[in-house]
Amino acid sequence: MNLSKKHVADKPILAVIVTHSHGDHYGGLQGLVSAEDIKSGKVKFITPKGFYEEAVSENVLLGNVMRRRAGYQFGLNLERNSTGQVDVGLGKPFLGGGRSSLLQPNFEIEKTGQTLNIDGLELVFQLTPNSEAPAELTLFAPSKKVFFSAEIASHTYHNVLTPRGAKTRDAKAWAGYLDEAIDLFGAKTEFIVPSHTWPVYGHDKGITFLEKQRDLYKYVHDQTVHLANKGLNKDEIAEEIKLPPELAKEWYNRDFYGTVKHNAKATYQFYLGWWDGNPAEYDKLPQVEAAKKYVEWFGGEETALKKANESYQKGEYRWVAEVLKHIIFANPENTAAKNLQADAFEQIAYQSESGIWRDLYLAGAKELREGVIVPKNPVNRATGFLSALTPEAIFDYLSVTVDGNKAAGKEVALRFIFPELNKNILVYLKNGVLHQSQTRINDKAEFTLTIPKTKFVELLTTPENAKTLLFSDGVSFEGDPFKFKELASVFEPANPYWNIVTP
Numbered sequence: 001m002n003l004s005k006k007h008v009a010d011k012p013i014l015a016v017i018v019t020h021s022h023g024d025h026y027g028g029l030q031g032l033v034s035a036e037d038i039k040s041g042k043v044k045f046i047t048p049k050g051f052y053e054e055a056v057s058e059n060v061l062l063g064n065v066m067r068r069r070a071g072y073q074f075g076l077n078l079e080r081n082s083t084g085q086v087d088v089g090l091g092k093p094f095l096g097g098g099r100s101s102l103l104q105p106n107f108e109i110e111k112t113g114q115t116l117n118i119d120g121l122e123l124v125f126q127l128t129p130n131s132e133a134p135a136e137l138t139l140f141a142p143s144k145k146v147f148f149s150a151e152i153a154s155h156t157y158h159n160v161l162t163p164r165g166a167k168t169r170d171a172k173a174w175a176g177y178l179d180e181a182i183d184l185f186g187a188k189t190e191f192i193v194p195s196h197t198w199p200v201y202g203h204d205k206g207i208t209f210l211e212k213q214r215d216l217y218k219y220v221h222d223q224t225v226h227l228a229n230k231g232l233n234k235d236e237i238a239e240e241i242k243l244p245p246e247l248a249k250e251w252y253n254r255d256f257y258g259t260v261k262h263n264a265k266a267t268y269q270f271y272l273g274w275w276d277g278n279p280a281e282y283d284k285l286p287q288v289e290a291a292k293k294y295v296e297w298f299g300g301e302e303t304a305l306k307k308a309n310e311s312y313q314k315g316e317y318r319w320v321a322e323v324l325k326h327i328i329f330a331n332p333e334n335t336a337a338k339n340l341q342a343d344a345f346e347q348i349a350y351q352s353e354s355g356i357w358r359d360l361y362l363a364g365a366k367e368l369r370e371g372v373i374v375p376k377n378p379v380n381r382a383t384g385f386l387s388a389l390t391p392e393a394i395f396d397y398l399s400v401t402v403d404g405n406k407a408a409g410k411e412v413a414l415r416f417i418f419p420e421l422n423k424n425i426l427v428y429l430k431n432g433v434l435h436q437s438q439t440r441i442n443d444k445a446e447f448t449l450t451i452p453k454t455k456f457v458e459l460l461t462t463p464e465n466a467k468t469l470l471f472s473d474g475v476s477f478e479g480d481p482f483k484f485k486e487l488a489s490v491f492e493p494a495n496p497y498w499n500i501v502t503p
């Protein structure tokens with residue numbers, strides 16, 4: 001903002017367009033504009049339709065597991081140097097520190113072709129759901145001849161399935177949106193501006209860029225399906241597909257972020273799921289149990305480690321990684337095995353073209369050598385997120401924090417009234433499941449709490465202050481407050497630092 005104020009114009013922000021439901025695109029919004037200005041509509045906050053629900057789903061319900069895995073994908077704990085993190089594939093590291101939050105948009109783009117005039121600037125939108133994000137849009141500014149491609153076209157092959165974990169993206173639809181963008185905006189386009197990476201200047205270069213990005217996604221999609229129909233499984237398909245030179249030789253089509261290999265596997269999964277059809281793969285033993293048996297069948301840890309060393313000397317790093325996993329999962333105290341596994345991961349990392357492959361292998365190597373690094377003062381992201389959520393989204397979130405074993409056999413019904421939102425929500429635990437309803441107005445509740453949402457968030461994040469909060473201004477209740485405690489007793493916090501490379 002300071003750069004733009006200095007070199008472009010020092011003007012107030014009238015509108016913010018968030019192209020898609022990923023945290024690196026909306027999380028820092030409150031650094032630029034205030035939540036009040038968005039709530040009042042003073043600043044237009046424009047998103048594709050479905051943005052808020054998808055952002056909640058990706059970043060709240062699954063937030064914990066995705067953040068831990070994102071730490072690997074982006075090498076967040078790595079040193080930044082020639083043997084550590086040099087990049088995150090989509091450019092230099094783009095995840096800042098600090099707090100992030102999610103605000104509700106006050107203007108949604110409903111359909112492709114929709115236009116909007118912001119302070120005299122005409123914009124045309126294209127909806128591209130289930131491409132790079134479940135809710136995404138691109139936009140075109142006819143008077144400036146600029147096409148903003150969000151992340152559906154970039155100077156890299158993007159992820160059809162991001163290693164941090166997400167819903168698998170629809171590669172066929174993705175290619176289709178690029179084709180549609182050429183039809184809708186291509187003739188008038190002189191500049192293409194992708195997120196994260198640099199612009200493409202010139203009409204002809206821009207069209208070639210969009211066509212070859214489109215064909216990159218379509219080629220890997222079509223060949224994956226083609227080979228699946230021939231009977232290859234996802235690992236075999238990943239080894240088999242090679243891009244034709246006319247696509248492979250463009251720098252912007254390279255495996256810097258997504259890769260042909262993992263995107264082919266993703267497309268297989270998108271259509272066919274994780275199973276390859278062989279019953280031997282259908283109900284495998286869990287990893288620790290299997291590992292113990294493998295090691296026994298290998299002839300013990302020492303023999304297995306000796307053979308792994310020989311394979312390492314021959315440069316068979318992928319094989320070493322696979323075999324050593326069994327030794328480590330059978331005996332996580334085996335330091336020699338962990339160090340050799342780390343050596344193998346590092347070699348794979350250094351051979352990777354993809355920044356995130358490098359980062360995730362190096363992150364694994366680091367944890368094998370040093371263990372899981374738990375920060376001294378972990379950031380509590382819950383407060384920022386919960387205060388931005390609707391009560392319904394909060395109860396959805398709470399329902400996945402329920403420990404099913406603890407909840408079994410318990411029945412509790414509570415009612416929450418949020419007067420400022422005009423919402424009356426029955427929340428009840430039954431059959432091990434937490435439900436919410438806004439239609440069962442007359443059902444009996446053992447405890448009814450009337451509370452502003454901000455105070456409700458405080459109650460959840462600082463339960464030790466419950467008594468003060470319950471007797472504070474604007475809060476009233478009926479029935480037994482200990483019923484709330486009873487309900488809360490089935491909530492289990494997530495583990496932000498779970499083991500990945502060890503059991």
Ligand SMILES: [Zn+2]
Nearest residue numbers: 022024025195
């Ligand atoms: Zn992004």
